[in-house]
Amino acid sequence: MENSKIKGLKPLVETDFVGLYDVEYKNKKGQEKHWMVSSRKSKEELEKVYLENKEDKIDAVVICALHKAQNKLVLINQYRVPINKYIYELPAGLVDNNEDIETSVRRELKEETGLDLISINKINSKDKLYLSPGMTDESVAFVYCLCDGEITDKYQEDDEDIKAMLISKEDAKNILENEESIDIKAYLMLQMFEKLGESLFI
Numbered sequence: 001m002e003n004s005k006i007k008g009l010k011p012l013v014e015t016d017f018v019g020l021y022d023v024e025y026k027n028k029k030g031q032e033k034h035w036m037v038s039s040r041k042s043k044e045e046l047e048k049v050y051l052e053n054k055e056d057k058i059d060a061v062v063i064c065a066l067h068k069a070q071n072k073l074v075l076i077n078q079y080r081v082p083i084n085k086y087i088y089e090l091p092a093g094l095v096d097n098n099e100d101i102e103t104s105v106r107r108e109l110k111e112e113t114g115l116d117l118i119s120i121n122k123i124n125s126k127d128k129l130y131l132s133p134g135m136t137d138e139s140v141a142f143v144y145c146l147c148d149g150e151i152t153d154k155y156q157e158d159d160e161d162i163k164a165m166l167i168s169k170e171d172a173k174n175i176l177e178n179e180e181s182i183d184i185k186a187y188l189m190l191q192m193f194e195k196l197g198e199s200l201f202i
Contacts, residue, residue, distance in 0.1 A: 005025060005026050006024070006025045006050045006051065007024045007025060007026060007032070008023075008024045008051070009021045009023045009024065009037070009043065009046060009047065010022045010024075011043045012036075014042070017040065017094075018038055018039070018040060019038070019039050019040075019043070019046075020036060020037070020038055021036070021037045021038075021039060021043070022034055022035075022036060023035045023036075023037045023050070036135070037135070037136065037137060038135055038136040038138075039136060039137050039138070040059045040060075040094070040137075040138055041059075041137070046137075049137075056128065056137070056139065057095075057098070058095055058101070058139050058140065058141050059094060059095060059138045059139050059140065060092060060093060060094045060095060060104075060138065060139075060140045060141075061092060061093060061095060061101060061105050061108060061140060061141050061143055062090050062091075062092045062140045062141070062142050062143065062185055063090055063091040063092060063105055063108060063109055063143050063145065064090055064142065064143065064144045064145070064189055064200070064201075065090075065091065065109060065113075065115065065117075065144075065145050065146070065147045066144075066145075066146055066147070066198055066200075067115065067147055067148065067166050068118055068146045068148050069148055070166055071197075071198055072166035072167055072168050072171075073166070073167040073172065073189070073190075073193045074090075074091060074109075074113060074115065074147065074164065074165075074166060074167075075088055075089070075090065075164070075165050075166075075167045075175075075186065075190075076088070076089050076090070076091055076112055076113065076162050076163065076164050076165070077089075077162070077163045077165065078160070078161065078162045078163075079161035079162075083181070085181055086161075086181065087181040087182065087183055088175060088180055088181065088182045088183060088186045088187075088190075089182075089183040089185070089186050090183070090185055090186050090189060091108055091109055091112045091113055091164070092108065092112075092140070092185075093107070093108030093111070093112070095141075101120075101123055101141050101143065102117075102120055105117055105120065105143050109145075109147060110155055111155045111156060111157070111160075112155075112156065112160065112162050112164060113147075113151055113152075113162075113164035114149060114150060114151050114152030114153065114154065114155055114164065115147040115148065115149045115150075115151065115164075116147060116148055116149040117145055117146075117147055118145070118146040118147055118148055119145060119146050120143055120144070120145045121144045121145060121201050121202070122143070122144040122201075123142070123143050123144075124141065124142040124143075128141075129141070131185075142185075144200065144201050145201075146201065151165070151166070167190070167193070169193060169194050169197050172190040172191075172193050173194050175190055176190055176191065176194065
């Protein structure tokens with residue numbers, strides 16, 4: 001048996017933010033197969049990663065922020081078109097124009113919540129974290145940080161329908177028990193915050 005290996009790809013749909021590709025690969029038995037892959041990368045970028053073993057870049061940041069003054073977790077409730085409902089999430093966003101992780105975190109935190117980044121305590125980005133590797137190559141840096149300021153929606157883009165909030169340990173427990181719609185990253189963070197509180201950010 002030989003390892004699975006990508007042989008080529010063909011773009012099916014390409015937009016400014018995401019593309020859909022038909023990826024040709026060989027499975028473990030050497031049979032030629034096809035897989036649909038959604039990617040933030042252009043065809044040229046993806047070919048370099050798949051066919052030339054170029055190092056893949058991180059696509060986005062996921063922000064696990066503790067409000068320093070109130071000692072609460074920052075959470076958002078955002079309308080998402082694919083599921084046609086509001087869902088609890090952590091603040092997050094794309095890394096723009098090869099900017100560094102701190103710049104992305106500062107920009108996205110301000111845009112989605114109005115809060116100001118104080119410091120980054122930890123970044124899980126040495127090994128990329130993947131969101132749904134059965135359908136996309138999208139990877140993120142998971143960032144723990146401290147922030148301050150007042151929540152506002154005045155920095156949000158027109159297509160962002162977001163309510164930001166500060167969550168106590170008791171609030172986290174209530175959200176989990178009420179079986180609300182929750183993004184998996186936010187779900188796991190709410191579980192940890194309920195048990196560990198601010199020690200998560202040390």
